[in-house]
Amino acid sequence: MIEVKDLLVAYFSMEIGINANIPTYSGGLGVLAGDTLRSAADLELPIIGLTLLYKKGYFKQKIDEHGHQKEEEVIWDPNKFMTPLSDIVHVNIEGRDVKVKAWVYKFQGVTKRENYILFLDTDLPENSEYDRNITQYLYGSDDKYRLAQEMILGIGGVKMLECIGCDNLRKYHMNEGHSALLTLELLRRFNKADDQIQEVRNKCVFTTHTPVPAGHDQFPRHMAESMLQHYLTDKLKEEIFLDNKLNMTYLGLRFSEHINGVAKKHGEVSRTMFPGYHIESITNGIHSGFWTAPDMKELFDKYLPGWEADPFSLRYVLSIPKEEVWNAHTKSKKNLINYVNKTHNLDMSEDVFTIGFARRAATYKRGDMLFTDINKLMRIADKFKGIQIIYAGKAHPKDWEGKQVIKRIIEKMNSVKHKIKVCYLENYNIEVAKKLVSGVDIWLNTPMRPQEASGTSGMKAAHNGIPQFSVLDGWWIEGHIENITGWSIGAHPDTSKENIHQEDVEDLYDKLEYIILPRFYNQRDQWIDTMRHSIAINGSFFNTHRMVQQYVLNAYFE
């Protein structure tokens, strides 16, 4: 049913966003996984993806007029997209034998090569009610549920691969620590080898994504011991617990030969955070063909045939006539503005400068920064022919502070709406993201340094000729050329200042007022030049084709 004999790498990720209608991702991590696998297929690389099924998905977001987020279940039918395999494997959780099956999702790259993703599922009648639920929700319930999920992904994943005939893969790639328990199953397999740990390390690639210690998944030792039981030998217990905790990042670090962060700066931060490990960096990308809007695609097709298979050729966008770039953008902008006006009963105009801000509503991203001084913002809008702002983003169901950010944005929105048209789009997902990253005029990003490991939405915008206006963090440190690909906000990341927040705010308003808005409204020619450079310089580099090739050279065949 599936062809596995030439498979080279298994790519494990707690979330994979492969299809806008399969709600098994919550944000950047899952979208990156989807883009990675799409590019691997385009490049004809035999890589298989593994994740969990989440039959009740990540939630559907509603926001009421006071700015409260409501979470609704998403019911989706895996039968519409994938087929179940008949193989069953067992994972022992807390002494119980939990049965796991897999669904295969098949997809093709640009040359029609077919690749697969396995979605693991415990919803089998032989399992207890609790165990049937393990693969139902992405980020549901408590730590114990989470650890059970990570056992299914890591241990169940390796067993399932073995069961379908993949027992001789070159590498097991962990996209973040959630799947790091796969190393325990590999250790068991190399039980008799002289240097069992080195054997496992030779097989493992670990990509870390989290530049703050609190962001790493960890479980109390007693919980890990009672859940994992016979997967833990006495020798292993000495190896894997740190401060009486099972820390998934340390597990990944400990057992991987290749370790990398997701941007140059993030590599540096990770080396400081985990001294003693050799940590490299491979900067993230996005899938060019997937994230370029239809109107811009048409233009690229006309001037750069074959660009989807070879996104490096986007550098030639510099030779596309400016008015054609502008016309393609205008079409995407109309599309977004129509969607916003229709769904939110507004009358936004396609002639007004439109700012986009959309990503998970996590506090470190400072989504409400633009509204720090609403009087100043309204004065700036008045000085020109106006500003429009479109927001979107879900807060994690248990992230109370993230929900407060949404609430603050909505409150401020209401107090500026007589001067500035603002909208908070509900239920940010791949489909909404595609409209946003191609339809606004500028892409705003305001993370607290150095917490944005990479960030990818600005790369999506760049592919559509949307310059980025962002704090220098993550990928933007590498992609930013002032006035050429966009604009920075605040100090360089290496300068540490006390009032950095206040300085960021002032720089944000000053650049809007004195550089960005004048250029957009009065120097259109120069503006379009920045658009072209965003595509030519950043689209041609910050794509997953380049990224996957670096993984092949530096991690899979080092």
Ligand SMILES: *Cc1c(COP(=O)(O)O)cnc(C)c1O
């Ligand atoms: C790209 C994407 C993200 C990641 O956005 P960042 O700005 O990199 O945090 C999150 N959610 C969705 C739906 C996306 O498409």
